[in-house]
Amino acid sequence: MSLVVAEITKRFRDVTAVDQLRFTVKEGSLFGFLGPNGAGKTTTMRVILGILKPDEGQVTWQGRPFDRLPRGFYGYLPEERGLYPKMRVVEHLEFLGRIHGLDRMRARRETTRWLERFELGSVSRKRVEELSKGNQQKVQVIGTMLHDPELLILDEPFAGLDPVNAGLLKEVLLEAHGKGKTIIFSSHRMDQVEEICQDIALINLGRLVLHGNLRHIKRSMGRQILRLNLEGNRDFWARIPGLQLLEERADYLEFRLDGSVDPNLVLAEAMEAGQVIHFELVEPSLDQIFVEKVGAGA
Secondary structure (H helix, E strand, O other): OOEEEEEEEEEEOOEEEEEEEEEEEOOOOEEEEEOOOOOOHHHHHHHHOOOOOOOEEEEEEOOEOHHHOOOOOEEEEOOOOOOOOOOEHHHHHHHHHHHOOOOHHHHHHHHHHHHHHOOOHHHOOOEHHHOOHHHHHHHHHHHHHOOOOOEEEEEOOOOOOOHHHHHHHHHHHHHHHHOOOEEEEEOOOHHHHHHHOOEEEEEEOOEEEEEEEHHHHHHHOOOOEEEEEEEEOOOHHHHOOOEEEEEEOOOOEEEEEOOOOOHHHHHHHHHHHEEEEEEEEEOOOHHHHHHHHHOOOO
16 A cells, blocks of 8 residues: 555644544546545645644555655645736746756656646637636646646635536546546545545544445445336335435436345336336446435535
8 A cells, every 4th residue: 555544633623623534545546535524534634735733643655755755756736725826827827847856958848748738728828817616726736736746635626616517527527547546636526536435444533434446335335225116106115115216307216225125026017006127226426425324414
């Protein structure tokens, strides 16, 4: 394991933000770091990078503490804006490249390349404060990746991005992953995490709730979700004990089955109620796992 978070605790006066937290991240993995608001995700990220010092525990990369890693080894995208609003976009990015170890020519070359990739060439001479929130987020992402770090730690990287730009960022992250980069990111968009992450850690109230390979986690929970498309009496399910309606959409109904429910019985009852167009047992989504583990109010 390249990144080892070993029993870290971080307190702020009487508040314990992170409590004996431990997990590992494999080198070259795309890792989703999840939790509800106030769970301790941002604090953990800052402890990992040495921005905050833990009260207990330690964090290492291949056995070495982060303060012994070379300049430019990692890129960090904070959740809050970390840009100088009065600087022009191109000058700002070249500046970020220089402080991360790039020479002037390479900083300029990489800035131009990334601005084109994120379709920001037309605003390169504008001041940061003149950009939309979405474009500011793209500038911040570029500043994080410009120096080609081996490790990326991204706190809500998709925040403020429309679906087109979220898709572009997803494409960029997958490309970086394909080059062997290690990527850790938090997101409230469970569908995005589910699409691209191999491993996850889920925390709540500063403690670890779930950790491991996402595919294995979903498989271990069983095929307890039923999706059904029916033309007929869509209320038939109310007379079947142990069948819980999760979602009612125009194209399907989604249920959770407890252990006492026979799916064949549900299918037979549905066929009595009308024409069954689709009937499928599936593993729970990451969103459903999240709600189950930390509560619907998270």
